[in-house]
Amino acid sequence: MFTGLVQDLGEVTRIDDTGDGVRLAVRSHLASELSEGDSVAVNGVCLTAVGMCGGELFGADVMRETLRRSSLGDLAAGGHVNLELPLRATDRLGGHVVQGHVDGVGAVRATREDGFARIVEIEADPSLLRYVVEKGSIAVDGVSLTVSAVGDTFFAISLIPETIERTTLGAAEPGRPVNLEVDVLAKYVEKLIR
Missing domain, CATH: 2.40.30.20 (Elongation Factor Tu (Ef-tu); domain 3)
Structure with a gap:
């Protein structure tokens, strides 16, 4: 984990x-x-x-x-x-639960600056978008992020300067493929209510 x-x-x-x-x-x-x-x-x-x-x-x-x-x-x-590296039992859970089991690949659709932050829009398959909610968690290329907006074919994330500097997402350009892992809790909730 x-x-x-x-x-x-x-x-x-x-x-x-x-x-x-x-x-x-x-x-x-x-x-x-x-x-x-x-x-x-x-x-x-x-x-x-x-x-x-x-x-x-x-x-x-x-x-x-x-x-x-x-x-x-x-x-x-x-x-x-x-x-x-994987989480140890004594570590803080500072991001969210990420399994390292990629659910699919999305593509960077657009980027724009927003003050010191950078907004990144990512196109994703509808089969994944059904698990993506505004202010929910998602892992993009292994980075724990909060969803800032959701559209019919995409979602957006907002990157702080620390994330821009310390991860590959700082260099994300339109068309670049990215690994997506949706919040595992959303998948379990969907299974329970079916």
Whole structure:
């Protein structure tokens, strides 16, 4: 389980196509806290650390299913990713409950400045938008955010300077794919009332 509070902006140093999937190599100071088999959220996708653990690098295998259902297939060497280690039982839950199970991929539709904040509109499939409510929680590329508006085909989030500076969302441009994880509580509520 994660909180959606990004702990580091990692750099993808290598992507090796294994034929069955890809292995990412990521540089981050968080690598020193990882052992083989540990979970790590990469742009909101829960992956398992393999090989190269420790020091400044860690590896993670990404299976074809994950490549199809997330934006990880669009990564390139030299790109940056949002990283978060899993929540410990003694940690504060400062964001919201994020599982690292991406529900779908959206696309940045527009961005605009609003004082010191930046509004980002994200197009999303109606099957996901039904779980998105104004002032509700959503994870975008693993970042815990509050929804500021909802339209028929999109929702909007408002980024504070800290989020702009410390996550990949600060460089989000129209057309860029982003991983979306809706609030898991909304899915359970829907199941209960059916």
